[in-house]
Amino acid sequence: MSLSGNLKTVSFPDILQLLATGKKTGVLEAKTATRQKEVAFKGGNIIYASSINSSEDLLGNMLLRRGKISKGDLERAITLHKQTGRQLGTTLIDMGLFDKQEIGECLKLQIEEIVYNLFSWGEGDFVFHEDAKPKNAPFTIEMNTMNVVMEGTRRIDEWLEIQKVIPPDDALLDVVLSPKINREEITISLDEFRILALINGDRTVPDLINMSPMGEFVTCRSVYKLINQKLVESIGKRDAEEPEVEDEEEVLLAIVFQLYNQCFFRIRSTVEALVGEGNNCLPAFSSQYRGGVLNFFPGLDPSSELAPSFDKFLHAVKALPSAIRHHHLMGALENMLTEQLEYVFRLLGTGAYRRAMGNVKKEISQPLATRRELVKRFGLDENLYQTMRRADKVVKMIREQ
Incomplete structure (x- = not known):
């Protein structure tokens, strides 16, 4: 084979x-x-x-x-x-x-x-x-x-779900000494107890992962559950050795550029795997989005020579009025993502839609974890989750017709 x-x-x-x-x-x-x-x-x-x-x-x-x-x-x-x-x-x-x-x-x-x-x-x-x-x-x-x-x-x-709650990498975690919860209602697993024992006010999530007797996933899941039970809280940031000077907007746009290009590529790959690379149904459908900043999200392999340039994308976005550029860009991308997922369902059915949605979910976890604090502050993660939920609702409505 x-x-x-x-x-x-x-x-x-x-x-x-x-x-x-x-x-x-x-x-x-x-x-x-x-x-x-x-x-x-x-x-x-x-x-x-x-x-x-x-x-x-x-x-x-x-x-x-x-x-x-x-x-x-x-x-x-x-x-x-x-x-x-x-x-x-x-x-x-x-x-x-x-x-x-x-x-x-x-x-x-x-x-x-x-x-x-x-x-x-x-x-x-x-x-x-x-x-x-x-x-x-x-x-x-x-x-x-x-x-x-x-x-x-x-x-x-x-x-x-865990990434929505886990604090940024520089956040120090400590045990809540007087949790506002009925002690009789507190139940924690052995994994959570092991992580709780490592939390002392001087350690961050990356520190706990390095010290934990479990893997990264189980460690982060335990922190997530401890925070949700209000047994652990963030008490501030670890002082940086050297403060970094960066353009936050450029960092955020780099995350958006990577995130959505990978999502659209995943959708296109899913469709091509089912209908063949020679079938241009999805590119033909996506041609309606050509124009303005959406030109930089063609669904191509981001690592290929044909992939769009981030520098050119950045230049195009910054040419927009600063007061509306973020809202304009994110609104257009969210609509494009919803409509492409809906199109996959209409074209190929429930199985292909679920596969495409699964591939998108797999793709978004790493970019969203790159700068969690920045992502949360600008609502990038929550907007994306809402977009996927909206696609699910649309598909459900179509199926019930």
């Missing part, structure tokens, strides 16, 4: 579903300029995953962060592992520090972190090596791939 391409045009969940339904055996390799991950399959199920050039995925570091091993024991194990050439997991068992079941449980968590991280990749080359075996795997496990797809998709949707 020959399977290769880029995650811009074929989503990671779609690849997993294809390998699962085909009960494929082999290794899926995905990489960017700075990251490389491999996921191994047997009979369509995930059995192993590894990450190259990413220390947070290493088994030893995960054990250390979870408090399962001391730094001294880990250093001794790594030294012995290098001397003998045996896998670190096997070395830890040989040293009597863990049994096979404990290593297997930690390995499963490591594999889950690697695989779920791939759901957030908006780009990256991939290739599936059929019948290849995972390299240097100390153990293998078996995970139902379709369950992983469902959980990964759920995490994407949940992550959008």
Whole structure:
């Protein structure tokens, strides 16, 4: 089976579903300029995953962060592992520090972190090596791939809600000593308790992620729930070492430019995957938007040579009267996004619409997280969520007719 391409045009969940339904055996390799991950399959199920050039995925570091091993024991194990050439997991068992079941449980968590991280990749080359075996795997496990797809998709949707509440990266978090809530109504999970124990008024969300015995998603979800229960609050900003002087409008426009170009490209890719690249139905429909600043959102691959220039976009926007430029730009983009999603439904039905909406949701999480404080202040995130809800309402009305 020959399977290769880029995650811009074929989503990671779609690849997993294809390998699962085909009960494929082999290794899926995905990489960017700075990251490389491999996921191994047997009979369509995930059995192993590894990450190259990413220390947070290493088994030893995960054990250390979870408090399962001391730094001294880990250093001794790594030294012995290098001397003998045996896998670190096997070395830890040989040293009597863990049994096979404990290593297997930690390995499963490591594999889950690697695989779920791939759901957030908006780009990256991939290739599936059929019948290849995972390299240097100390153990293998078996995970139902379709369950992983469902959980990964759920995490994407949940992550959008989490980002609405999580404070900016420079915000210090502290425990609310006298929460205005009935103590009998307070219930927190073990994950939330672990994060609560790390919060001391001097740490930010990135600090907690680095210290947490869980992955980024579980850590941020715990912070989200603790804030919603009014058990944790932001108490101010961490003093910057050197204040940055920047043009906030240009930063915001850069986020908008990236965000909506990726969204329209995702919609176009979804349609072309179903009707073929030679079918110009969507470009023909989108031609009505040509004119003014919307010329810079053609639905092309943002990384291609044909993609519009941000500098030219910035010049065009700043040519508009300053009092109306933001309202004019965002209103036009939101209408364009709603109408394109509605068109996908009218053209290809519910399944294609949901797929396009899912791809858009996947695409927006990273740009919206770039500068959360700025995004929230200008309402960029909330306006986008309202746009998607409006598209859902329109589609629902059409279906009920």
